Amino acid sequence: MNYTLHQLKVFVTIAEHKSITLAADALHLTQPAVSIQLKNFQQQFDIPLTEVVGRQLYITDFGKEIVEASQNILNEVDVINQKLIMFNGQIAGKLKLSVVSTGKYIMPYFLTDFLRDNPGVELKMDVTNKAAVVRSLENNEVDFSLVSIPPERLALDQIPLMDNKLFLVGNNESPLQTKSSHKQKTLESLDLIFREAGSGTRQTVERHIQTENLKISRKLELTSNEAVKQAVLAGLGHSIMPLIGIKNELELSDLKIIPVRGFPLQSTWQLVWMKEKKLSPSAKAFLQYVEEKKESIIKEKFGWISDY
Incomplete structure (x- = not known):
């Protein structure tokens, strides 16, 4: 056996991501470089470490045992490195x-x-x-x-x-005026774009809807703040969004805050x-x-x- 610590790290990363491409991204290496390291590592074993079914890479049962052993070795190396750094008075x-x-x-x-x-x-x-x-x-x-x-x-x-402020937001073509505050009931007339169930933003918004006894039309449900922002920018509807994620769009006037009584919502x-x-x-x-x-x-x- 003549495997290197680098090969162990590459193999563990491939196992974590179940993909050579994703492992290459995580390791900041090229895909061919990762493939070569896997091939060189595999050549030291008579039993396959991986298998490809369709286009999906899987770790064999034997490979999973090697992953566990490799991770233990890498953890011990980390401990050694940390002890050296800490011996020199630094945090590691x-x-x-x-x-x-x-x-x-x-x-x-x-x-x-x-x-x-x-x-x-x-x-x-x-x-x-x-x-x-x-x-x-x-x-x-x-x-x-x-x-x-x-x-x-x-x-x-x-x-x-820090505080997390949420405002009603529309794109620059929204017909809602911004000079004075709208009533809460205004929300009932809008097609609102929501985050997915369970997100903190969604929980804050739904808690407010329930408290105010509002009947809301859910236009879309998306799984990230960026996706919601792009949908609002495209004119698909309005949304109640965290201020922290829309600074640039507000400064460029691509989005605008629609004032509503009782807003911003806060967490x-x-x-x-x-x-x-x-x-x-x-x-x-x-x-x-x-x-x-x-x-x-x-x-x-x-x-x-x-x-x-």
Whole structure:
């Protein structure tokens, strides 16, 4: 056997993504380079590690055992590297986050300086829907998650980061005027575009609809804030959207806020983690950083929000 750590990492990444193309993207390598590494690794075993059925790549039962062993080896290598960095007085280790899709507009600003000051910290951040974020918390796959409405059924610790304002929004051809506030009942006359069930934005909007006893027409249901934004821009309807994701469109006058009495709707972005979670040194350092720096970050990067 003459396999390398690089080959182990490539094989584990292929197994995680079940695709050479996706593994190449994750590793920042070309597809041919990943294919060659897999071929060289496979040549050291008499039993197949992978198989292709149709166009889908699968890991064989033997391959799954090799994946597990490879991951254990890579984890031990990480421990060695972390010990060396920490011996030199630096923070080291992996920092794993899951972030709901609209959280991608704010989380990078709470990470940039921390990662710059702690080059030994390796970030893995998954931007996904709320259901996947909650699942990653339950399965202990991440250190922290960013949500606007924490799941009540989980025992969580949390730090409030910043307000999340939601406004009724239309494109620049919307016939609704913007000089004075509309009544709540105006919402009943609109074809509204919604996020998918379970998203924090959807929960906030539906809670308001129920409180005001409104009868709403759901024009479309889409699975990301970007998809909703593009639908509104195209003139398919109006939507109640987080302000954080439409700054550029407002500045360019491609979208406009329709004033409605009782708006904006508000929730709060929360950094959450499981109460029983044993935080790593890198996770503890990040938590301390957020607690110390959040106010200055919000003032510097998100001061524009107070204008709305």
